[in-house]
Amino acid sequence: MLFLAAVATASACCAPVEKLTGESRTREPIGIATDDGSFLKRIDPLGGQWRVERIDGDDFTVHKAWVDFSAGGFLNHGAGCSGGYPAFYRSSGERITITRLEPIRIGKCSAAEAVARADAAASERRLASFLDQVAAWTKSDDQTLILSARDGTRALLKRPVEPNPELAGRWLIESIGGRPLVTERRPATLMISRGSIGASADCNGMGSSFTIPSPGRLAVTGPIISTAMGCLAEDAAEDALMAQAMRSATAYQLLRGRLILTGGPGMILRRPAPTNQQLAGDYEACGNTLLGAYHEGPITLAIDNRTMRDNAGCIATYEADGPQLTLRLGEGAACANPAPPYQPGRPTGIGGKISTLAVAQPDGFAFDEQGRLILRTSRGLLNMCRKGTPPPVGS
8 A cells, every 4th residue: 555645846935836737717705615526636746656658759658657746846767677766746727847865776677588677677767767868748638638748749648547437436345244333433434446455543654465356346456555554442442453354355246335255254434424624624734744844843734714724823815716726824923934945855843832834834725535624835746634533544
């Protein structure tokens, strides 16, 4: 399972005025700042993993090449070798700037033959060299991305196809072996996506690969890999039960809104209820926060239909135009911004007596499928949870 970090991308010294490309701008009435389900793609149009089809005329599908734009400011990539070459990116409209803090070092390739290893290493270097020159991007649709380098070289990337769309997404675990699975801190959840299956409850997260060998059949094909947090005995027992049910599942059935896994103890799951998509509410930072930021204290926001108030007592009025936010910071010491101009990888303090609104300057918002508020800021994306909701996995 991959647990990706949210990260930072832009200058912190200017007001949030960046426009969203290709969007109609219809002013939201006061009090109706609500995500219609499209906002996350609009504030983070590159976010997620892409498969590299080709760079100019060279076929990169043979190398299973990929680029992962993670949370609006950090990217990673691989093309046949070990992969994993982090860099920062910043997009403004359809322009993009990529900053790499460390030189590319090609690791040991998994291919057995020397010729194959050399070919894989060459593909890694070619992809890295191209990305370091990328200057612009365009999307013909949600599934196709074209990156253009300063020398005119172009790359075609595609979203990975979900092979099992009827199963994909989040499911809440109702019962295992006919007995309800009752947790304390957060609901027990099963995630299915592009050939991977994972589960989490009150302690560790775990995952494996799976296939659908025939309609209605299911086979977990890899070992179940888990995080290694120390758990209370009760929580460890929950993890063991979920792992057993995943490992032994052999078939599935969709019945009246439920997903039923059979084989072993068996498992019954349901889709979670729709989440609150309205911006107004009381929030605290949860899970991933701004890359390069360290916490001087709690990061909180209280948002009503007109204003935002942060952990330092800074109050800003705001207007929502679809996912676009325009803030006007209040006067006074509470809204002071002591942070230096943003530089990729350089940390800065945030939270406590340091104003989140002044330092981060949110200029866009969206909600993810778990109901977390995602703020696009001058330093990347910031995840906020409504107060009183279950904490995210890993927190």
